[in-house]
Amino acid sequence: MTEIEESIAEESPDVAHDIPDIVIGRLPIYLRALMRMVEEGDKVTTSSQELGDRLGVSSAQIRKDLSLFGDFGKQGTGYHINYLVQQLQRILKLDREWPVAMVGAGFLGHALANYGGFKNRGFRVAWIFDNDPETVGQKIGGIMVRHVDGLERVLRREKVQIAMLAVPATAAQELADRLVASGVRAILTYAPISINVPEGVKVQYSDPVAQLQRMTFYLDV
Amino acid sequence: MTEIEESIAEESPDVAHDIPDIVIGRLPIYLRALMRMVEEGDKVTTSSQELGDRLGVSSAQIRKDLSLFGDFGKQGTGYHINYLVQQLQRILKLDREWPVAMVGAGFLGHALANYGGFKNRGFRVAWIFDNDPETVGQKIGGIMVRHVDGLERVLRREKVQIAMLAVPATAAQELADRLVASGVRAILTYAPISINVPEGVKVQYSDPVAQLQRMTFYLDV
DNA sequence: CACCAATCGTGTAACATTTCACAATTGTAG
DNA sequence: CTACAATTGTGAAATGTTACACGATTGGTG
CATH class of the missing domain: 3.40.50.720 (NAD(P)-binding Rossmann-like Domain)
Structure with missing residues (x-):
């Protein structure tokens, strides 16, 4: 979606080296949906399944994408929404203005x-x-x-x-x-x-x- | 692809279902650059190399993308700009308003x-x-x-x-x-x-x- | 006319991304 | 305390995309 012709990424101090840009492009979408869940306020945790259903993405893709940056979820229960929002904001350097x-x-x-x-x-x-x-x-x-x-x-x-x-x-x-x-x-x-x-x-x-x-x-x- | 499938694809009026969406996404970018060349008006033909340089895309990718829809170029000389614009407009159904x-x-x-x-x-x-x-x-x-x-x-x-x-x-x-x-x-x-x-x-x-x-x-x- | 540089279209190889499927872990209900 | 349903993280397989490399063709030049 997106258009072609983007310059090659420089490396970030953290993990940037072998993260595909296509994954980076999905993180803001995940974040957007998670922040919406925070607003709705009716749940503390979510699952890759639920998130994927909302976004039209497979649950496996969400798990694999997130696993490139760390282990944010917990088997049996899924992801703590607020925590995952924080982590995504940190990864995308959005923990500032x-x-x-x-x-x-x-x-x-x-x-x-x-x-x-x-x-x-x-x-x-x-x-x-x-x-x-x-x-x-x-x-x-x-x-x-x-x-x-x-x-x-x-x-x-x-x-x-x-x-x-x-x-x-x-x-x-x-x-x-x-x-x-x-x-x-x-x-x-x-x-x-x-x-x-x-x-x-x-x-x-x-x-x-x-x-x-x-x-x-x-x-x- | 088998020979049988190939000939069916060739004869089929609806080529749409074998074309990757990612290719479709690039066609408007090609078209945009080609229309700009038309405006500039200093050339009648262009090459996959020249177009690719402008767009930051490899010439091979442009040739391969276009070849999915037909043989629009000519060896040795490249692509006739106006003709390619017409073809892309037809493919993208932009030959109307x-x-x-x-x-x-x-x-x-x-x-x-x-x-x-x-x-x-x-x-x-x-x-x-x-x-x-x-x-x-x-x-x-x-x-x-x-x-x-x-x-x-x-x-x-x-x-x-x-x-x-x-x-x-x-x-x-x-x-x-x-x-x-x-x-x-x-x-x-x-x-x-x-x-x-x-x-x-x-x-x-x-x-x-x-x-x-x-x-x-x-x-x- | 013979040669050459430019360029296409494309088969194949290389690389990238997604999906599958399952062991491991967790919390809950009985 | 055990059984079970939910769910993760991940290696491997499947699928998709891009780059390479080359034969074929073209137009121009001497």
Whole structure:
């Protein structure tokens, strides 16, 4: 699902070495379902079976994925939900709040900057950049929009590692280059174009049209 | 594969069931890059090598993927860009314009409905639904927002097969059920929750937080 | 015309991922 | 205290995906 072209992962101090990226991609999904169970509050433990049923994944896959990081479950009873949430947050380095830069404050950047869903999931939109004089200076979700000219200085100074890119396709590669040059190591881009980044930088793509196109193949006329 | 199976596959009008979904997922990316080449307009042909370099994919993978659908290239010269675009559009059933329903006209649904990028890529936001009396009746991108109560009637009547879902997590499953019951077969959802749908219905997920979480694993602290 | 560089399509090998199936462990009920 | 149902973690088998390597074909050049 997901799109192709991601840079190769650097090693993490912990266990990162031989964990397949495809497994890493499933952990946020597990975490999301587990946090939902916490909210529901009607159970203390769950099983790989129950979790898998909710997510449409086999129980064996969940057990195997989790076993790459440790023994989190208990035979006969399953997984303690709160404990597993904690462990997944630790593995994914979500036991902190990452400041994120939003580049592009058009319709989409505006909507995402306002999105309340980052809270409690590890992220906070901390800076917003745009190149439109009308937009610069306005506040979005309590954050002042800065001119994109100051991007390098701010990101370097604040050691920002994560950025979201919501600019036109024509500007995406240049801005990605500037983000990388400013120390950003993870980019979530909404521009409908593949961008090239050096090794060690991760890119995730979100192109609604490409996602729709992936489904029409299966539709009847 | 035996010879018999091979010839059946060749003659079968419906090649869909032997094609891995992961290949289908790459075709829109190829198409996107090829359409960009068309826009650039400086070349008539391209090669699997050039395309792969742009996308960070091996040339062999591109050749193998395409070869599942036919022989589109020519030894020595590569692929005729316009022809390959046409073929990919045909394969992905993008040689028409699919009407899409947008469910949820909050910040995100609003932004997506306004997004100009659907044009010329096979889609058109044709209906917008919301449950907020303030929003219903307003126009977004020239489309009148209807009350979600009328969803079933409209989608059935218009035979809509594709929907985008931009509603809170708590409402997502119920609305997905209603979409499916109304004949929708492909759902692109922005709600941060896994939804369950019957066989034959495709779902694509776009949860910005999950995508960010997938990258933090690789970041240094 | 003969040669050569470019490039495809593809069989096969290598590698990656998922599923299976079961011993081991746990908590519970009688 | 024992029997049992639930459930994990995991080695091995099955399945799926990618990369390699090469014959075949093409168009261009001398």
